[in-house]
Amino acid sequence: MSARIPTLDITRFDTDREAFVAELGAAYREWGFAGIRNHGIPQAQIDAAYDVFKRFFALSDDAKQRYHVPGSGGARGYTAFGVETAKDSKHFDLKEFWHIGREIPDDSKYRDVMPPNLWPDEVPGFREHGYALYQALDQLGSRVLSALALHIGLPETYFADKTDSGNSILRPIHYPPITADDIPNVRAGAHEDINLITLLVGASAAGLEVRSKQGEWVPFTSDADTIVVNIGDMLQRLTNHVYPSTTHRVTNPPGEQARQPRYSVPFFLHPNPDFLIDVLPSTITPDNPSRYAEPITAQGYLEERLREIKLK
Numbered sequence: 230m231s232a233r234i235p236t237l238d239i240t241r242f243d244t245d246r247e248a249f250v251a252e253l254g255a256a257y258r259e260w261g262f263a264g265i266r267n268h269g270i271p272q273a274q275i276d277a278a279y280d281v282f283k284r285f286f287a288l289s290d291d292a293k294q295r296y297h298v299p300g301s302g303g304a305r306g307y308t309a310f311g312v313e314t315a316k317d318s319k320h321f322d323l324k325e326f327w328h329i330g331r332e333i334p335d336d337s338k339y340r341d342v343m344p345p346n347l348w349p350d351e352v353p354g355f356r357e358h359g360y361a362l363y364q365a366l367d368q369l370g371s372r373v374l375s376a377l378a379l380h381i382g383l384p385e386t387y388f389a390d391k392t393d394s395g396n397s398i399l400r401p402i403h404y405p406p407i408t409a410d411d412i413p414n415v416r417a418g419a420h421e422d423i424n425l426i427t428l429l430v431g432a433s434a435a436g437l438e439v440r441s442k443q444g445e446w447v448p449f450t451s452d453a454d455t456i457v458v459n460i461g462d463m464l465q466r467l468t469n470h471v472y473p474s475t476t477h478r479v480t481n482p483p484g485e486q487a488r489q490p491r492y493s494v495p496f497f498l499h500p501n502p503d504f505l506i507d508v509l510p511s512t513i514t515p516d517n518p519s520r521y522a523e524p525i526t527a528q529g530y531l532e533e534r535l536r537e538i539k540l541k
Contacts, residue, residue, distance in 0.1 A: 234439060234449050236264030239369075242376055253373075254380030257460055261475030262439050264455040265373065265428075270365045272453070275431050278362040281355040282401035283492060285327065288351055293325070296347050302535045304398075305330055306347040310405065329359050329399040331367075342502050342528050343396050363399040366428045366456075366496035370397075373426060373458055374498075381468060382511045388500075392425070396499040396531065404479070404491035421474040422461035423534045424497040429457040436491060440476040463500065463530060469512040469520055502528035 235256040241249035256263040285293070296307040303326075310325040333343055348356040371392065378387040419440070429437070431453065438446040439459075449457060465474035479493075500506070507524035525533075 233447055234260050234262050236266055236455055238267045239265050239372060240267045242372060250376050250379045253376050257472045260439065261460040261473040262449060263458055265458050266455045268369050268456050274361060274365065277358045279492060281352050281358045285349050285352045285355060286403040292351060296349055303328055305344050324402050324404045326400050326402040329363050331397060339394055339502050366430065367397060370426055370428050370498040381471060391500050391504050392498065394501045396502050398497045400495050400497065402493045406490050419476050419478040421476055422459065422497060423463065423531060424461040424499045425464045426498050427459050427461055428496040430494050436479045438478050438480055463506055463527060466521060467506050467509055469508045469517055471512045500527040506530060
């Protein structure tokens with residue numbers, strides 16, 4: 230089943246560009262998801278980041294709660310178990326998480342919407358390994374966006390100056406072991422992502438499922454050397470739904486596997502806060518007329534969506 234969603238070798242962007250761009254674009258048109266392998270991020274770097282994230286989540290609730298920022302929508306620091314709720318869902322997600330954002334100078338014009346990062350004193354190496362993974366995924370995401378730009382007839386560098394100060398987020402997630410019998414059967418409810426693209430590195434257990442255009446839930450558990458990259462709502466809107474932001478969820482594994490914790494680290498790549506999301510002319514055709522009458526800034530769209538998922 231999982232092989233139905235393509236996994237592509239991103240080194241072909243340098244060696245076989247035209248074919249790679251065509252295959253990647255086709256995968257995203259159909260699925261909104263693809264696997265990316267030979268991405269160049271060393272496994273040791275990923276493992277080091279996962280190690281510090283796991284050590285943070287193992288702290289006491291009181292210690293973790295010290296890094297919660299009330300009223301921030303979880304923009305930085307810690308968000309406790311049972312807060313975030315998928316849009317239109319009756320149940321909150323069974324997870325706790327941390328947010329690492331872009332490091333910017335205090336005199337940046339974006340400082341009012343991109344607060345400074347928090348770093349837990351109790352976990353040595355958290356800042357070093359966490360931010361190194363942030364930067365590596367930011368660079369990989371830029372390569373994917375370059376390929377997608379070419380696929381829809383834009384310059385390869387189209388996204389470069391629109392994401393170089395992007396309000397992107399690295400989100401280490403802990404799904405605690407499930408010990409009760411009377412809980413919903415999903416750890417993270419069916420949803421679409423808000424941002425341009427999401428890069429998911431090394432989830433520690435199966436559970437990710439993607440809804441096909443036919444309405445079927447398709448498992449997509451990547452190999453250890455594969456990063457899952459999917460389209461978010463902002464890119465769907467920008468491309469007039471040429472690239473769909475596909476509904477996905479995280480289900481509980483069966484039986485005793487549900488008693489194990491699950492860790493996952495998605496990177497949500499966002500545009501610069503003042504980027505205007507306006508339908509690209511190259512994506513408007515007689516068969517696909519513009520679906521959005523009004524543009525919206527990336528920050529305005531983000532705030533609108535955060536209210537819907539109960540983080541604002």
